[in-house]
Amino acid sequence: MDENGLIINLEDICFGYPGRPTVLDKLNLLFYEGERMGLMGSNGSGKTTLFHIIMGLLKPSSGRIEIMGRPVKEEKDFREVRKKIGLLFQDADDQLFSPTVLEDVAFGPLNLGKSQDEAKTIARRTLESLGLAGFEDRITYKLSGGEKRLVSLATVLAMEPEVLLLDEPTTGLDEATEKRLIDILKGLDISYILVSHDMDFLKEATTGITCMSNGTIVLDDERIPHTHVHVHKHGRYVHDHGLSLPGKKR
């Protein structure tokens, strides 16, 4: 850990998929311990790409990545990163590949070199802490959407990461499950970055919202979530509240 509690330090990261315009353009990001950052941005603004670069799943074309004070470049550096940073994927079906829930949750701990019994204990404990006790022998593909999401969260938390990256965790969740997810996140003693389009959710679950636009982070413009009550026909669906990006017309 950096003495200032700096966990993720990205400098001038550029990335583009071949044959398409640049996704990330000289992106800088500082993420400190204890932060709960909400990340917003339009579709295709590179939020998922950013997460994949932090995890070493994609290689930036230029720029520097420093995780917990150490520069990371090679696959073997990222193997260490993946023990400390957990990524929750957008689609839970990508994350849950084992036939049963217990096996899937135990997969991470087993990879970290835990014994079978330790891994099972960790898996059971994690499931229980998320209110999923009794799910051990359920078949993963038969879970409902909300259950899948919570079990995927369990598979990530079972590795006891220091940081979580959550990629649109509320997609496809009903209100009750979303509420449950918020409670779980609030109860975690862990720093996280949360990508979502859902203002209400970000307001509940994060301490600050950062915007991404044109492949970079809009730095001077960190927004403090606030409450305001109003009524209009869009109800609680995603809509902006004077939070549109500078220079853009509402």
Added chain:
Amino acid sequence: MIVELAGGDSLIHRLDPRVKIVVVFLFSVVVAVSDRFVVLMWALALSLCIVLVARLPIKELIRRLIPVNMFIVFLWFFLPFTFEGEPLFSVGPLVGTHEGVLYAARISIKSNAIMVVLIVLVASTSILTLGHAMHELRVPKKIVHLFFFTYRYIHVIHREYLRLVNAMKARGFRPGTNMHTYKTYAYLVGMLLVRSSDRAERVRNAMLCRGFRGNLYSLSTFSMKREDVISLILMLALILALGVLEWTKMV
């Protein structure tokens, strides 16, 4: 789609899956290379006895035997007429031979006997246990992984297929015998392939994020009980008897 029949409870269901796999494998090999009717009939009888012990629903068994026997029906159309030998009957200019009929009959009995034991194996063991048992039997890791992933993602891919089909229907697609239909189906299959490959990439990434280094660990342990050992010895003895019967031309 895969419907598991692993629900029941019988001696066969409780047997150590490793014993079942070994027995089914040896049985299939011996039956596949046997040619004498007496051996084949005994093998078929033995496989039906196993069905009775496993208390499988007969209806379900028959339903699962239909696809194999569709192939066999085709064999009966061709084999009697393409085999040289003593003429037995004739249909117009075509002459069916004695040898051809016997050959087709052999294939029918063989494949049904083998399919029946395979169905019992799959129906009395959950896919998961089967995979772990394969691992315990030192089946190469990659085959076991393939087996697991196929089982896990066949449902996901099937769902994607249904979604695409529904999207096509919703826009008024009705299959017919024309270029438009062929092209649409080609797109459908192509799209499924592309999506599956993307999915595979994402699953791999998710696994890497959780520290995957090429090993899948099993959480289940198997132990041989007395009834496992007895069943194994009994079945090995019966299979051996079939083999002896075939090669020594006794009876």
